[in-house]
Amino acid sequence: MARERERTPVVDGWFTDDADAPDGFRLLGTRCRSCGSVFFPRQDSHCRNPACGASTLEEIPLSPRGRVWSCTDVRYRPPAPYASDPGRPWEPYTLVAVELAAERMVVLGQAAPGVGVADLPVGAEVEVVPGVLAEDEERVWTTWHWRPVEGGAR
Numbered sequence: 001m002a003r004e005r006e007r008t009p010v011v012d013g014w015f016t017d018d019a020d021a022p023d024g025f026r027l028l029g030t031r032c033r034s035c036g037s038v039f040f041p042r043q044d045s046h047c048r049n050p051a052c053g054a055s056t057l058e059e060i061p062l063s064p065r066g067r068v069w070s071c072t073d074v075r076y077r078p079p080a081p082y083a084s085d086p087g088r089p090w091e092p093y094t095l096v097a098v099e100l101a102a103e104r105m106v107v108l109g110q111a112a113p114g115v116g117v118a119d120l121p122v123g124a125e126v127e128v129v130p131g132v133l134a135e136d137e138e139r140v141w142t143t144w145h146w147r148p149v150e151g152g153a154r
């Protein structure tokens, strides 16, 4: 019987590790309690707003949907710490920059498998979904992917 491989987030604390969480799969950022600035990647020690500098930040789930700000094909193998098996042929993927209106920020991420630049016109609505970055004998390295919202506004 095949042993169940451990699902391990590629980065700890950047997204929920449970796709069945009550709010669904979400990216996790932090928000400053003083000025309300939101950070992703998360900022835990102090607020980076130069006019603030407070040190109390709380974890918040980011908006599950946003709009394509830009995207591109990635046809080279990024260097470490990017996890990839040099013994395997490189599979190009699509990198998407997604604008989250409520957080007033742009978040990068890979498009879901099979989604290319032609599927991601600027302004198209996308949603965050659980994804797999790489797999080895022991682990399935999990990440987030963006995919077009079915019937989403353009």
Ligand SMILES: [Zn+2]
Residues within 6 Å of the ligand: 032, 033, 034, 035, 036, 037, 047, 048, 049, 052, 053, 054
């Ligand atoms: Zn602040």
